[in-house]
Every structure is written in C-alpha cells, then in structure tokens.
Amino acid sequence: MLKTRIFKRYLRWAYKKGxxxxxxxxxxxxxxxxDFTCLLCGVGSEQTANEFIRFVTNRNPRAKIWIIDLGEKQVTAVKKLVKERLAKFDVNIRRVNALELNKLLPEASLDWIETDGFLEYFDRQSLKRLLTIWHGLLNADGFITTRDFVSSSRITITTDAFRIWLAKRWLGVSLFRHTKKELVSLFKSSGFNFVVGPTPLPTYKRFTLVKRS
Ligand SMILES: C[S@@+](CC[C@H](N)C(=O)[O-])C[C@H]1O[C@@H](n2cnc3c(N)ncnc32)[C@H](O)[C@@H]1O
Structure with missing residues (x-):
C-alpha cells in the first residue's frame, strides 16, 4: 500500500492539508x-521518504532532514534511495526507537515532526512518553503533522479490532486502538494546541499540533 501511486498522492494531499x-x-x-530542521518519524518506506524530502527541499534546499525507523529494512531502503538520488540534500537516516529519540537529537532542535499511521504503534502510556519526547525536541515554534486511526462508534471499534488482529496475524505487528477523545486529551496534557480534520478514510483523522509556549 505504501508503495502505490495513490499513497503518493495521499501524502502530497496530507502535507498540503497540514x-x-x-x-x-x-x-x-x-x-x-x-536552519530549518525536520524529522520524518517512522518512515515506513522509501516512497514516503522521497515525497517528504522533495516536499521539504522544494521549500528549502538547505533544510536539515532527519529520518528514523525501528525497522532495518526500511532504514536500508531509505539509505539506498538517498545515496542514489538525493545525496545533494542534508538527510540523516538512523535506525532508532522513537522512544529514545532524545538520545539522538538535542532539545529544541526540530521545527517540524511529520509522521503517518504511527501513533497506533504505541499503547497509551508509551504514547504519552512519545509526545513528551516530541514536545522536548521541538523548538518554541515547532509543529507536528500526523494522521491516524481513531475508534469512535461501536462499528469502528469492531473494524479496528479486526484490523489490529490482521496486523498481528499477517505482519506480526502489535497495534493499539485509540479513541479521538483519548488522543485529544493526550495532546492537551502534553502541551500542544491542535486541530483535527478528516482524511479520505472516515476513521482516519488528521492531527496538526503546535507547541504551546
Ligand atoms: C505505518 S508505518 C509509517 C508509514 C509512513 N509514515 C508513511 O507515511 O508511509 C509505521 C512505521 O513506524 C515504524 N515504527 C514502529 N514503531 C516504531 C518505534 N518505536 N520507533 C521508530 N519507528 C517505529 C515501523 O517500523 C513502520 O515502518
């Protein structure tokens, strides 16, 4: 899915909407x-890295870009892409757990954190920790753009439970269900102002967060 043309178009749309x-x-x-500095957190695939790097460098060819993922395959593929096609840009790729990003990057060093379908990799407690880490890494004018699944009605709770089961069964990945209310409350208590918007998928929502000073 992450490698399809539709996903590429979706990402362009999502960045613009953010x-x-x-x-x-x-x-x-x-x-x-x-010195604009940004982070693509949990890159997923080289196609996403390509879209992100192009979006950023079209606006600022000298921007500093960090890209991280826990998966070895993802990191290897992105390193290859950057080496072969985007070597002229300032792109740093690391295999690292997002919950340890504060060991890699200094406090207040980022302007923008972008990610997609990432929050559901964390249970409530880890998500709180992740948001605290992101908040610390962003500078005073820092912002976050992301999209993720939210469960709200009885129907979405059922479809989400099925999706999470499928992810475990077929990909061996553990995902966690979050409600919109839960995410909104976490964003508030983690020190962000934010807006919530729709995406083409009814249960997938857009979240744009700005660090509260
Ligand atoms: C849904 S994919 C991301 C999709 C991507 N952002 C995009 O737009 O194409 C989620 C990615 O997060 C990575 N990931 C999951 N948990 C992580 C963690 N704790 N730290 C860093 N990366 C993680 C996974 O390896 C996977 O590549």
Missing amino acids: AEDLVKLNFKPGFKKE
Whole structure:
C-alpha cells in the first residue's frame, strides 16, 4: 500500500492539508528559515521518504532532514534511495526507537515532526512518553503533522479490532486502538494546541499540533 501511486498522492494531499491546518492555528511555518530542521518519524518506506524530502527541499534546499525507523529494512531502503538520488540534500537516516529519540537529537532542535499511521504503534502510556519526547525536541515554534486511526462508534471499534488482529496475524505487528477523545486529551496534557480534520478514510483523522509556549 505504501508503495502505490495513490499513497503518493495521499501524502502530497496530507502535507498540503497540514500546512492549511497551521493557518487555522494562526501559525506560520518557517520552512524557508536558514536552519530549518525536520524529522520524518517512522518512515515506513522509501516512497514516503522521497515525497517528504522533495516536499521539504522544494521549500528549502538547505533544510536539515532527519529520518528514523525501528525497522532495518526500511532504514536500508531509505539509505539506498538517498545515496542514489538525493545525496545533494542534508538527510540523516538512523535506525532508532522513537522512544529514545532524545538520545539522538538535542532539545529544541526540530521545527517540524511529520509522521503517518504511527501513533497506533504505541499503547497509551508509551504514547504519552512519545509526545513528551516530541514536545522536548521541538523548538518554541515547532509543529507536528500526523494522521491516524481513531475508534469512535461501536462499528469502528469492531473494524479496528479486526484490523489490529490482521496486523498481528499477517505482519506480526502489535497495534493499539485509540479513541479521538483519548488522543485529544493526550495532546492537551502534553502541551500542544491542535486541530483535527478528516482524511479520505472516515476513521482516519488528521492531527496538526503546535507547541504551546
Ligand atoms: C505505518 S508505518 C509509517 C508509514 C509512513 N509514515 C508513511 O507515511 O508511509 C509505521 C512505521 O513506524 C515504524 N515504527 C514502529 N514503531 C516504531 C518505534 N518505536 N520507533 C521508530 N519507528 C517505529 C515501523 O517500523 C513502520 O515502518
């Protein structure tokens, strides 16, 4: 799925929508500033890395880009892509657990954290820790864009339970179900202002967060 043309189009749409959400938050992202630094957290595939790097470098060719993932395959594929096609940009790729990002990156060193379908890899407690780490890594004008599944009605709880079972059964991946109410409460208590928006998938929501000062 992550390698299809539709997903590529979806990502372009999502990045554009994230920028529009920032306007709703009265926030002007500093893409063009000299030391603009961003992180793609849990890259998933080289196609996503490619879209992200192009989105950022079209706005600022000198931006510093970090890309991380826990998966060896993902990291190897992205390193190959960058070495072969995007070597002129400042891209740093690491295999690291997002819950240990504070060992890799200094406090207040990031302007933007982007990720997609990532929050559901964390149970409630780890998600709280992840948001605390992200909050610490973002500078005062830092922001986050992401999209994720939320369970709300009895129907979505059932379809999510099935999706989570499938992920475990076929991919061996443990995912965790979160409600919109739960995520909203976590964002608030972790020090963010945010907006929530739709995506083309009814149970998949868009979240854009700005660090509260
Ligand atoms: C759904 S995929 C991400 C999709 C990607 N953001 C995109 O837009 O194509 C989730 C990725 O997160 C990675 N991941 C899961 N838990 C992680 C963790 N604790 N630290 C870093 N990466 C993690 C997985 O290996 C997987 O590649």
